[in-house]
Amino acid sequence: MATIADLRQKVSETQPKPAEAVTRELLAEGFDPIEILEEGVMSGLNDVGNRFAAKKAIVLDLVRAGVTAKTCIPLIEEALPRGETPKNKKKVVLGTLLSQHNIGKNLVGTLLSIGGFEVVDMGEKNAPWDFYETAEKSGADMIAVSVVFAPALEKFSELLGLLEETDVRTKYPVIVGGGVTTQKWATEQGADGWGAQAKDGVDLARSILGIGS
């Protein structure tokens, strides 16, 4: 008989097919879908995140853990009683400013999705205007920006200026992270939040948008 601990382990070991099989078994045995999601999938993801923070896992492990989680989540969602979907209805526009790097950005996107957010992934090499336009068109609740090389630092300030200029600065809280950013810099720029790690993006989004974890 499968246990939720088994699922946590399969997610932590980034094994999509076994994780999917355990999820099916748990659901068939009548376990609470919310418990399966939180104690199995999310805890497994956290385990990988903690290993990464301790330098015992690599980004690829985080991505694979995300892929593993994504094989389980649709099954869990289907099993949720109507009205109890863990989606929080909040929409986050996410993109890399200027550069073509996407490792961190993709990871934040995966974790936000798993955390119940709807993610509008703008991809890479975006200009400030792209963020503004996408947020307006998609009806976003927040903008999340990945800044991974020095010339983009100044563009971030330009983005905040653009949002001010177009009178939507308070409409879209802006969070930022990435290799060349720091808490001090983000605060000086006037960002609403800064994350050192991908998982911080989810915590920030929840906190700023007033969603319980």
Next chain:
Amino acid sequence: MGKLLWEAIHRSSTGRIMTEEKFETEFFPTILEDVRKKHQIEWNPDEPVMTDPGMADAVFQAGLEYLLETGLYCKDTRRIIQFTKEEILEAVATARRRITLGSGREAITLAPRAPGDEQHPYTWFPAGALTKKVELYKSHAMAAMQEPTCDGVIPIPLLGIGELKNVLDTPAQTVVCQAEARAMNEAAAWAGKPGLFLGIPMSATTPLAMMSTFGPGMYNKENCTLPIQILQDMRVNYDRFNLAFFADQHGIEPWMSSSPALYGYLTGPEQGAIEIIAHTLGMLAYSGGSLTQAMCMSIHGTYVGNDISWCNSAAALAAERNLGLPWVSFGSTGTPGSAFSDEAWYETALACINACISGMEALWLAGGSTGIECRWAGEVARAAARLTPEEGVEIIKKIRAIEYEPTPSPLPLEKLYDMTTLQPRQEIVDQYRKFTRIFRDLGLDYPTWHDA
């Protein structure tokens, strides 16, 4: 540049098609790990440097097989560009092993050097500062260039010219980068080194701006190179090919560059070293270049540690024994305001010693944010040139055993230098003297250190 550029372009529209997600999560990581295991390439975390010639050859073979099996992923077409073994071996056989950079009295010729050779690795100092004040920018460059051990420089990106910002994708970026070139030339003239090698255009971030910067001739084929660097983890785009072609058409030396991020999609320094070799062979194919800048960094944001130095040395030694290309690695720590950071002074010395015993030909961004830190890097590279790998490793292990003092807050240049004479103030001279004494005690020597 040669026939393989045209082959690469052709194959970018006919090669195997694949999503980038599959390429990066399944395809290349599997092949890379397989070749690492096959060639039994293992890193011992206690070892800061890879000195084993047998393992170096294995790293080279693994890198070659990794490139042949994986190919280069073209981001523009989502197709894989593959080369045959014969094509790559021919590119290696016909590569240029000696190149001259700079001109006149300042010309330097990079030729293959083995670990322990008398010829020291050349040291290219960081010149300039992250600022929009061009005069301050130039003062930083002058402070570095005046040092006798300055063999060349690598400009720091200029953020603007006064109120004119360095705006991406506009002529402003080209103009700012041309201001960088002008400042570098003027600083070099002031330092009495008009033919100095000036590195690469650093204030330009797009291919168009980089190429346009060469227009007025302040950066030219004698004093500057053009980056054609491969993208992370075996990826290219058409920008790379356009840059390589432009360099070829104008007789400019391509700056081949590989900077893998460890712990992103690579499991550690073993995979990093293999990937550097594969990257280099790939760039050799599409650019016909020679000068290779190779360094890894950690996804956790550091440029120092046994894993980093091991990876850089393993790739360098593999290249020294099997390629003989002019090989350049990172000569500092990237620490902001490094002047009074003991870690920066120690780790700069460590990078220089590593270059000497791993058969590297040069160090880029050698030193720190001030001229006297650059002096330090140049002197250590000269003092350590003849070290055997065993002697070098012994010193490096002693350095790594030291617990560094915390890095103090950065200070601006005017607090560290007399801005009228551009001479370092006493406090920073004392810091320099402290380290000359420490390194004499560790067994290195340089003529000016005897006044310590």
